[in-house]
Amino acid sequence: MQHCRLSHLLRAGLLTAVAATASMTAAADTPLKVGFVYIGPIGDHGWTYQHDQGRKALEAQLGDKVETTYVESVPEGADAERVIRNLASSGHKLIYTTSFGYMNPTAKVAKMFPDVTFEHATGYKRDKNLGTYLARSYEARYVGGFLAAKMTKSKVVGYVASFPIPEVLRDINAIQLALNKYNPGAEVKVMWINTWFDPGKEADAANALIDQGADVIFQHTDSPAPAQTAERRGVYAVGYASDMLSFAPKAILTSVVNNWAPYYVSTTQSVLDGSWQPRDYWGGMAEDVVQTPLSDNVPAAIKAEAETIIASIRSGEFHPFTGPIKDQSGQVRIPEGSVASDADLAGMDFYVEGIQSELPK
Template sequence: MRKIFLFFSMILIAAALLAAPLKVAFIYVAPVGDGGWSTMHNEGRLHLERVFGDQIVTDFIESVPEGAEAEVVFRGYAQRGYDLIFGTSFGYMDSMVKVSQAFPNSTFMHCSGYMTTDNLGTYFGRMYEPRFLSGLIAGAMTKTNIIGYVAAYPIPEVIRGINAFAMGVQYVNPEVKVHVVWSNTWFDPAREKEAAESLLDIGADLITQHQDSPAPQQAAEDRGVFSIGYNSDMSAFAPNAFLAAPVWDWGPFYEYVVRNVMDGTWTNEQYWGGIKEGVVDIFVSDLVPDGVAKLVMTMREAIVQGLFHPFDGPVYDQSGALRYAEGERPTDAELLSMDWFVNNVVGKIQ
């Protein structure tokens, strides 16, 4: 009788374990309501809740600085038995490597990084594709031929986006210069608005950005000029200025990762999806003329079909040196380590 009791007890325990929801955590570098980067990652988290229901439990912590504080947060989730932990900022990389090695029973995914461990993978999107498309709009709509770009940090991710945007601008208007000002922030609305205003003061009649707040868009609206956002549709913040934005859609990718963890097929891959995979795209507002919007959609399809790449040669850098000749295009390794500006960018990599 005792053996039978133990047998059924084991079955009940196993069933309970199988029924336990997957615990998934997200760590954000900015407020979840920033209207940009963290908002879109949180939309991906909400997508998981809609798709998986009571099969998962999700949690998040917002506004976590990169560095020692982030390590404490990652460690805390791992200690509480979270199965899958997403870190959504480049500067979390060292912390995630360290914590993942200390907690091999948890799975970690780092956004925009390049380091992996046995239980740490990386993921990102080919944002340079819609960045190029947004450059087509900017180049077609500027009148002063001066475009301002408020940039976050001088890392390859940001540099690559600036260059892709500038290539799009150059594609339709070789006379335009893209002026870069560094804010050295991911989310600091006051500082980012001030940086945008400094670009407006030199004659820029269009502002774009690589930060998480809509502040540069609002600076453009205040001055009566156009803007191109980032991360999401920011038209609500600057309805008379906002033309377009390269945007993220993390939901399907997060679903893919969760399913792999659930069925035991997860690997520490380094994922880099583009428009074709649905991770990135471009949002175009009604302020963009039909002819320009049609060009954008035509070039978008060419990118999806593999017929065009934003860095197809010839590509020259600021010094005039030929980086990619006619018919050449960069490798992924070259894109991921980009540390130079194309020839129509004004500014230094500091």
């Protein structure tokens, strides 16, 4: 009887071990559910489109290790919190929220779901399970400012702006710094429209800036409307987030392109292998997160000079925010010989010398 009982126990133990192994294998084979929250439609051909291209690259490179979900056109505020919470409660273990106004909702939901990893684009609030990431778009803006300095005849450059947050102010200032160096007296005129995506408002703002003399149009909004307006009006444009050359082939000088794929792949892999840690990631030209494709609308000599500037930024030899840099009042913000720190850039709340527009209160 003892032998039979021992045999039974061994069989039971073996079955338990087999079941546990099967369970572990099933868990290992279960894909990581990754959620994305988008401010605009994936067809905006700008900011959201590029984030979704990054999501697709993530699927292509990590294959059946991941399962991705996205929710598009989510307003900032209460709706965002609801969407983020729904993703977290439905088994998503990694969630990317891709607009500045998602910062507080993301931080709030992250505290509710400590076993979920959150990544927020362009914000500054972090936690044990919440990291932040952004692109050094000011690097490409400086190159665009150089091109504008060389191509403008009116010495007026227009900027269709979304919201007066540090990310937008950095980019406006980078353009003006390039103008100050390569075409003293040229200035950026800014028009705030308080939206990220509204093609009608974007086009109206571009038209208003052109009416005020702007012959190069920049944008910090998400549709191709400003570039298309520039082409219709016979002036130049610099696209944003995506390469907008196909939408305005006669107008585009370059585009400030955000390539999110490298970050999404590496960050998701770190969650898969258990090495993820919260951090404040800044990706620029050196990491191929920011790209500046130069169009054939740029004369060869100017293009060659632009390539030299791009190479110097990529290598770290040159930083667009190198002092001395003064604000509109003449106060020195970055001393001579100093380079703006990431903290300086993250909290930028002023216009540099040369911009005549008034900063919104």
